[in-house]
Amino acid sequence: MEIKVDGLPRRYSDLPWRENPLTVEDYPTPEAGFNQVLLKVLACGVCYTDVDIVEGRVNCKLPVVPGHQIVGRVAEVPPGLGGGVDIGDIVGVAWVGRTCGKCYYCSTSLENLCDSFAATGCQIDGGYAEYTVAYADFVYRIPRGVDYVRIAPLLCAGAVGYRALKLASLEDGMRFGLFGFGASAHIILQIVKKLFPSVEVYVFSRSLEHRKLAEELGADWTGHPSETPHKKLHRAIDFTPVGEITARALELLERGGVLVVNVIRKQTPVNLDYAKHLWLERSIKSVANVARRDVEEVLNIASKYGVETEVQIYDLEEVNRALRDLKSAKVTGSAVLRIS
Numbered sequence: 655m656e657i658k659v660d661g662l663p664r665r666y667s668d669l670p671w672r673e674n675p676l677t678v679e680d681y682p683t684p685e686a687g688f689n690q691v692l693l694k695v696l697a698c699g700v701c702y703t704d705v706d707i708v709e710g711r712v713n714c715k716l717p718v719v720p721g722h723q724i725v726g727r728v729a730e731v732p733p734g735l736g737g738g739v740d741i742g743d744i745v746g747v748a749w750v751g752r753t754c755g756k757c758y759y760c761s762t763s764l765e766n767l768c769d770s771f772a773a774t775g776c777q778i779d780g781g782y783a784e785y786t787v788a789y790a791d792f793v794y795r796i797p798r799g800v801d802y803v804r805i806a807p808l809l810c811a812g813a814v815g816y817r818a819l820k821l822a823s824l825e826d827g828m829r830f831g832l833f834g835f836g837a838s839a840h841i842i843l844q845i846v847k848k849l850f851p852s853v854e855v856y857v858f859s860r861s862l863e864h865r866k867l868a869e870e871l872g873a874d875w876t877g878h879p880s881e882t883p884h885k886k887l888h889r890a891i892d893f894t895p896v897g898e899i900t901a902r903a904l905e906l907l908e909r910g911g912v913l914v915v916n917v918i919r920k921q922t923p924v925n926l927d928y929a930k931h932l933w934l935e936r937s938i939k940s941v942a943n944v945a946r947r948d949v950e951e952v953l954n955i956a957s958k959y960g961v962e963t964e965v966q967i968y969d970l971e972e973v974n975r976a977l978r979d980l981k982s983a984k985v986t987g988s989a990v991l992r993i994s
């Protein structure tokens with residue numbers, strides 16, 4: 655059984671949200687092609703990017719099986735495949751599904767920027783399915799016995815958030831802002847508290863529930879995005895799809911501050927005024943995709959420091975409800991499909 659986006663036009667973001675945009679269909683088990691392994695999917699995270707995919711804001715092949723935070727058991731390895739992946743291994747698959755391996759970006763660990771970047775659950779069928787295939791060079795070993803449902807959100811929410819954190823060049827002693835407190839931010843807050851113990855973390859969210867979770871996880875200050883803390887921020891990450899929040903975050907930056915925007919597409923325009931938002935050496939960066947190194951590093955850090963992911967679990971057939979909950983900010987932490 656697989657869950658597919660049906661043949662909807664790619665640009666239908668102006669249309670009202672459909673209650674059940676994904677259809678459940680039976681398909682033959684996919685066959686592992688060259689350099690691929692077949693995986694029995696155990697769990698798959700549901701990401702806000704999947705909402706963007708089903709609403710047509712991200713260009714994917716259609717129909718597509720979404721899902722790019724996959725934990726699976728290796729069920730089939732083609733003869734002669736190297737790379738040390740064996741039948742029975744538990745592996746993770748992330749958004750970076752395949753890259754060319756030859757270009758400037760691929761040879762400098764920036765394969766997230768490769769022209770041939772193919773995303774799992776977008777250009778390549780993903781993990782909202784009982785079985786999927788993945789390129790053997792793009793899977794990550796997961797220790798046996800861990801809670802696979804709780805590992806899944808690390809593969810995108812954790813990895814992309816971690817890439818954003820690296821781009822922010824955070825240093826101990828700084829004041830650090832998180833705008834939006836969903837799947838990614840709740841992991842990054844814990845990582846920051848472990849790696850940079852004297853950083854003060856400020857969390858801005860419209861959701862009381864999300865602010866409460868932030869406080870439980872050690873945030874030093876929480877508030878609504880319209881609130882202004884007493885001190886300005888040296889670094890910040892904006893996780894929201896709202897254009898106005900980017901401008902708001904820049905207003906709250908210190909001189910020389912850096913804002914990293916961790917979303918593919920803003921749903922409302924980002925309107926910036928040079929004097930108000932950028933003058934005095936404030937800067938803004940985007941974060942695109944993930945490189946394999948980000949995924950490996952975040953999995954290691956999470957295991958070393960015991961980073962916990964807060965999850966809301968759904969069955970595979972409940973994926974439309976998971977997407978609706980995510981879109982309406984009803985998920986605290988990460989939504990994850992438990993598949994087998």
Ligand SMILES: [Zn+2]
Nearest residue numbers: 701703810811
């Ligand atoms: Zn994602």
Ligand SMILES: [Zn+2]
Nearest residue numbers: 754757760768
């Ligand atoms: Zn490349």
